[in-house]
Amino acid sequence: MSPKKIFYLTVVFWLLIFSGIIVYKEYTLRTGTEVVLKTVPVDPRDLFRGDYVVLNYEISTLDLSEIPAEDTQFWYNDRIYLALEIKDGYGVPKKIYKNPPEDELYIKGKVTGILYEEIPLPEREIIPEEVEPIEAVQPETETAEIAPSEAMPEEPVIEETVVEERLPEEIEISGEEITVDKLIVEYGIESYFVPEGRGLEIESERWEGKKVDVAVVIDRFGNAVIRNLLIDGEKVEF
Amino acid sequence: MCHYTYMLDEDLIRKWLDEGTIDRTQAEKMRTDLTEYRKERRSKKQIVAFSTIGAILIGIGAILFVASNWEKLGNTVKVLLLVGSTVGIHYTGYRLKYEKQKYPRAGSALIFLSALFFGASLFLIAQIYNINANNSTLVLIWILGVFPLVYGYRSAPIAGLCSLLFYLWIGLLYGERADFSELINIWDLYLISGIGIYFIGTLHGLADKTKHAEVPFKFMGLQAALFALFIHTFELGEYTVEKIVPVIYAVLGILFLAVLLSPLRKRLASFQADASVSVIALLMAGITLTTIYIPASENIYMVVFNVIFLGILTFLLYAGYGTENITIINTAMFWFILLIFARYFDFFWDLLPRSLFFIVGGLVLLVMSVVMERKRRELKAQFTGGEQ
Incomplete structure (x- = not known):
């Protein structure tokens, strides 16, 4: 291809990109x-x-x-x-x-x-072993640092858990354990x-x-x- | 990277004269021609350097003009001004290089400048329509817009620009996609990209039509690969790898080796340097594969990567000497100095009293600069037959 053709093609290509946007x-x-x-x-x-x-x-x-x-x-x-x-x-x-x-x-x-919306903490004890959704999330959640006495209140505590840095595949969101909140x-x-x-x-x-x-x-x-x-x-x- | 300067030096002319291969008149003619050739070559290099630096400065100026978002000019005027300048500069470059043919180097520099202006125009339009900041797609469009010029006008600087934009693009894409960080470490991504770009450079060296792009691709690829490896030599914390990473490294390494071991290798001028980059890919395939099954502590990784980095630099130095390629030697020495600096700060900052730290550091630098200067002069003299 001659340089002249390349020149015209380039100009047309560039103008197409600009005008396209x-x-x-x-x-x-x-x-x-x-x-x-x-x-x-x-x-x-x-x-x-x-x-x-x-x-x-x-x-x-x-x-x-x-x-x-x-x-x-x-x-x-x-x-x-x-x-x-x-x-x-x-x-x-x-x-x-x-x-x-x-x-x-x-x-x-x-x-x-x-x-994700985290489940009420007392319910964790009845989660079937093979599901283990809470353990998968815990290291990056705020609740991981909660002392046992704080983590077991009389009323279930609902806390928001930010998991933006994690792949969704890592979190078990089926069933009732963790659901998408926001x-x-x-x-x-x-x-x-x-x-x-x-x-x-x-x-x-x-x-x-x-x-x-x-x-x-x-x-x-x-x-x-x-x-x-x-x-x-x-x-x-x- | 391949500035091979197989120059006839004075010793050789004298030897031929003594042997009777050439007579005095011929020897004198050779000396005069050689001096002229060196002067001409130096002058050409200066023109290319000045015009390219000039183009880069103007290009940066145009981008800063866009960034300032000058309110005194309306959007339409700004777009017409910048798009018009892009086309105008491109046309002038084309005229100087191909139609007038009197100023091919200045013409090439203007074509390169138009590629920078293309990006500035693109970002101006994106700014006017408030397209999201730090958008990777815009950088990708910039690459796609100027990449054909690498072949159309056989432009080496645009090949370098595309490589640089490619790194920027993957960096922005990595930032945009949270799931990428789960798949691959950013430094591994840059290492793979660097090896990939270097490999593309090697492939370009196989055909005469694409040989002009070999050096910029290889140079940019090598710098990115060494930069990523250099980062790995620090304590980066836990090193985790997904299964796809060793596969990518292995495929890249094997492809590289296939080219290097094929009959095509005869066309490659810097075989040893190419081999050292393929070794990086295969070593990383091994390390990342091992990491998946037997993860080690961060200290072990630090030691391993330091050893690898040092080994690769030594190999590159050897390759540089072997192929008389001063660019490879300069690159290896640059990263070698940086490595020494980094380890000096790592190991001695806490151990020595601060004053002693700075005095010793300064002395080491002074001695190193003298040694490096002498070594560089010797090498340059050796490669260029006495030219300093």
């Missing part, structure tokens, strides 16, 4: 539905793109005891579809699906962490890039008690793009 995101922005989500931001820095605000949404942690789910078995990197309904102007979770629901506004996410989910809208040094301003406004929300646009495939950052309902301009 732009078209993909613009499609969502132009055809999607705008939803306001509640957030809790902090300010870090990206290697190539500078300052950004980390957006931790209320829908980033899904409590399965409060939100109905199509299926309660979840694994890391599972794709989920969270149906949303609008309440008081905010998008709030309605139901968790494993497949895209029909006729509902939903946002696509990926499970990046699972919180899901940590990423929607691809967890970063909001700001001009250099401005992230701290947003952070300080949050500490001043101002409400920080995000207006996102969700297309019919569940893809979301951030449209605006809102402080006390006002769009942040840079």
